[in-house]
Amino acid sequence: MNPFFLKIKNHKEQNLPFVLYSKPNTFDLTGILQKNNSLHTVSDYSEKGFVFASFDEKQLILIPENESEIITSEKEPTSFEPIEIDDLSFDPEAKFQYEYLVAQGIQAIKNEEFKKVVLSRSEEVLLAEFDFIETFQHLVQLYPATFCYCFFHPKVGFWMGATPEKLLKANGNVFETMALAGTQKDNARTEIIWQQKEKDEQQFVTDFIVKRLREFAASVVVSEPYSLKAGSIWHIKTDISGVLKENSTLEEVIDTLHPTPAVCGLPKKKAKAFIIENENYNRTFYSGFLGELNSSFAGNNNSSDLFVNLRSMQIQENNAILYMGCGITKESIPEKEWEESVNKSMTMKRVLRKEKRG
Numbered sequence: 001m002n003p004f005f006l007k008i009k010n011h012k013e014q015n016l017p018f019v020l021y022s023k024p025n026t027f028d029l030t031g032i033l034q035k036n037n038s039l040h041t042v043s044d045y046s047e048k049g050f051v052f053a054s055f056d057e058k059q060l061i062l063i064p065e066n067e068s069e070i071i072t073s074e075k076e077p078t079s080f081e082p083i084e085i086d087d088l089s090f091d092p093e094a095k096f097q098y099e100y101l102v103a104q105g106i107q108a109i110k111n112e113e114f115k116k117v118v119l120s121r122s123e124e125v126l127l128a129e130f131d132f133i134e135t136f137q138h139l140v141q142l143y144p145a146t147f148c149y150c151f152f153h154p155k156v157g158f159w160m161g162a163t164p165e166k167l168l169k170a171n172g173n174v175f176e177t178m179a180l181a182g183t184q185k186d187n188a189r190t191e192i193i194w195q196q197k198e199k200d201e202q203q204f205v206t207d208f209i210v211k212r213l214r215e216f217a218a219s220v221v222v223s224e225p226y227s228l229k230a231g232s233i234w235h236i237k238t239d240i241s242g243v244l245k246e247n248s249t250l251e252e253v254i255d256t257l258h259p260t261p262a263v264c265g266l267p268k269k270k271a272k273a274f275i276i277e278n279e280n281y282n283r284t285f286y287s288g289f290l291g292e293l294n295s296s297f298a299g300n301n302n303s304s305d306l307f308v309n310l311r312s313m314q315i316q317e318n319n320a321i322l323y324m325g326c327g328i329t330k331e332s333i334p335e336k337e338w339e340e341s342v343n344k345s346m347t348m349k350r351v352l353r354k355e356k357r358g
Helices: 003-013 092-110 132-142 196-213 250-257 268-278 334-349
Strands: 018-022 028-034 049-053 060-064 068-074 116-126 147-153 157-163 166-171 174-185 217-222 226-230 233-244 289-295 303-308 312-316 319-328
Touching: 003 018, 003 028, 003 068, 003 132, 028 060, 092 116, 092 268, 092 319, 092 334, 116 268, 116 334, 132 147, 132 157, 147 289, 157 334, 166 250, 174 196, 174 319, 174 334, 196 217, 196 233, 196 250, 233 334, 319 334
Parallel strands: none
Antiparallel strands: 018 028, 018 147, 028 068, 049 060, 049 289, 116 319, 147 157, 157 312, 166 174, 166 303, 174 233, 217 233, 226 233, 289 303, 312 319
């Protein structure tokens, strides 16, 4: 094991907080190792460090820059064959419950309670010989175009993920974000064809983000939608950038964007209330956000680079709890949404060694 990973492994064995991550399409790895086990939080987004925020923003955990050692390394190629998974083996009860939840969401849309809602589920996988360093290296190798991370705090938990969605990049008053929606499995076709349902969903997300940002931005630039591959899944992506007004704050922009329609729905408050009432489990940090906050170690002083916590899992002893969500509109079909959630679960399953049962 190289000295970079060995240091992180030793840090974890001391039960001390840390985050290990790799940004999309880069060759760099960063580790932020907190020197004590204190629990720090974000109060007004003026803090410096790494933020790990829950979906409901009730938990805004901070690994502070001034109490941490920051180490860096370059990615090294690893020999890894992704696990081929039989995605037809599933729990029939889980399928029934998720399809019932989706049907409830579709009915609420038809009743004009909201236009879109993102409904999620969790799935438990029994692990064999789990090695977080090895698993992280596999994530980085399989999903180089995503934000790959491993986050640990003894008072919060142990999370890993590979997310394709940026929440916000801000350097001074210049910002970048994205609208991401629509999902289809890669089947090696030369041309990706999107149905009207996915196009509408993407437009919902784009319109919402642009409308909200214009309250705080002096200018906003929006790209044409295009297809983006994240692992074995394709999405529709629109790039959004601009310049903030002089009196706009980072806190205002984050509160405006999060939770995005890609993880919550439209209108946001009504969709969020439906999620909390009907999903029947607590998302905690799934579909929250994470990343560098006002960091000076990112190459630019006071640069923030935040991502939505999608394609993620929570590690609890010998179990991995996987989280998957799908955007529901009035054209959604419950069985198709179940299949989409199964496809999304493969992102994490492909890097895990599962315990053989029976």
